[in-house]
Amino acid sequence: MKLSKYTRLGLLIVFSLSVLIWGLSYLKGNDIFKKSNYYHVEYNRIDGLVKSSKVSLNGYQVGQVSDIKFAPDNSGKLIVSLSVNTEFKIPKNSVARIISSDIMGTRAIELIFSNQNEFYQNNDTIPGSVEEDLKEQVSMQVLPLKSKAEELLSTVDSAITVLTVILNEDARDNLKASFTNFSQTMDNLERTTADLAELLSTEKDTIKNILSNVNELTAVFKANTENLETIMANLSSFSDTLSTISVTPMLANLTEASNQILVTLEKLNSDENSAGLLLNDDELYQSINALAENMAFLIGDIQQNPKRYLKFSAMDFGKEVYINTKDDASDKNIMFKVHLVSSKSKVDTKSEVFDGLKDVEEYFAGGVYSYLIGSTGIYSEIEEIHESVRKQFPESAIVAFKNGRLIKLEKALKQIR
Structure with a gap:
């Protein structure tokens, strides 16, 4: 039977429409020629997952995402439907995890199987997670x-x-002058080192013997390390108070010391004094060797009878200033206070440390907490306050403030004169 032209055209149209419908269904994740089971997964977010995204198991594709919709309870959660080949059974307690399938961030679902022997049925809901x-x-x-x-x-x-705060104008000027003096000192030290190098080359053997004796002394000091640590611990208690001392007087002392060193070095380079002659004396080695032996004997005796030699007394590194004035400060911006104690850690002003004292103030500078008492522009009044707290705080001292900033006491006293 011969088909007419219109009949063949109609069959072609029907076939084309069938192929088109099958193709669209396949792209949506529905393969009408392959049997599949459908599972549902609930997610709070899907991070770019779309329909037709692949579902894989150990990297092998076993299905596709067939549908994505919101949960009917208006909670904002998303229900993702999976079309999985019927050949694969999903054990219970397995997880459908959303992952990135490539470096571009394309999302897919990876099935992570559990060890259960029971399996989910068609249209069951399985747990989900997001990578x-x-x-x-x-x-x-x-x-x-x-x-x-x-x-x-x-x-x-x-x-x-x-x-x-620390590097004010006075400190910068003093530092500049100190660096100039230090540069001159270094020049003199270079000349001195040249002379010492020449001396070392000629007295090499003698110096070796001296160093051997010094090594014996260091061994003795090493054996008394615990005693030295105890002494250092006692000295560290003064560090808080010393940290409040102004830098300017120290720089002035350094300048004076450098000048004295220059004079001493000039005398040492000269042969017209006893120190210069001592450096070239042939009997120097014998004298130092005997001195080292005597020191070793003395240290041994100190170890056996420490109370015979060691005596401790109070030390005061401060600088006393004596002034006789009972008038008000001429500069009304200057206030005198009594510095009680300093600490690296904060202390409560109502602590037992300040028992019996009222209106204790806290002042923080340079990483150190300082505690003060009294506030008056009359120097005689602050002296009375200082005298009243000296028994409780032996290391207390009078300090001066101008416009709320700490200044040197000598400078404040000059201004009120």
């Missing part, structure tokens, strides 16, 4: 670095603030 994307992982790595950078910037800002 963290690259952005979240980078954020988790960068967040600790961000916190540390903020702490570092805060520390640097505090250090700059402290340096700004």
Whole structure:
């Protein structure tokens, strides 16, 4: 039977429409020629998962995402329907995890099977999870670095603030002068080292013998390390008080000391004095050797009878200033106070340390907490307050403030005169 032209055209149209419908259904995840089971997964978010995204097991595709819709309870959760080949049975307690299938961030679902022997049935709901994307992982790595950078910037800002307070105009001028003197001292030291190098080359054997004796002395000191540590611990208790001392007097003392060193070095280079002659004396080795032996004997005796030699007394590194005035300060911006104690850690002003004292103030500078009492512009009044607290705080001292800033006491007394 011969088909007419119109009949063949109609059959072609029907075939084309069938292929088109099958193709669209396949792209949507529905293969009409392959049997599939449908499962449902509930997610709070899907992070870019779309229909027809592949469903894989150990990297092998076993199905597709057939549908995505919101949960009917208006909770905002998403219900994802999976079309999985009937050849694969999903054990109970397995998880459908949303992952990134490539470096571009394309989303897919990976089935993570459990060890259960029971399986989900068609149209069952299985648990789901979402893998963290690259952005979240980078954020988790960068967040600790961000916190540390903020702490570092805060520390640097505090250090700059402290340096700004310490390096005032007077300190900068004194530092400049000290560096100039230090440069001159270094020039003299270079000349001296040249002379010492020549001396060492000629007295090499003698110096070796001296060093051997010094090694014996260091061995003795090493055996008394615990006693030295105890002494250092006692000295460290003075560090808080010494930290409040102004830098300017120390720089002036350094300048004076450098000048004295220059004079001493000139005398040592000269043969017209006993020190210069001593450096070239042939009997130097014998005298130092005998001295080392006597020192070793003395140290041994100190170990056996320490009370015979060691006596401790109170030390005062401060500088006393005597003034006889009972008038008001001519500069009304200057206030005198009594410095009681300093500490690296904060102390409560109502602590037992300040028992019996009222209106204790706290002053923070240079990383040290200082505690003060009294506030008056009359020097005679602050002397009375100082005298009343001296028994309780033997290391207390009078300090001066101008416009709320700590200044040297000598400078304040000059201004009120």
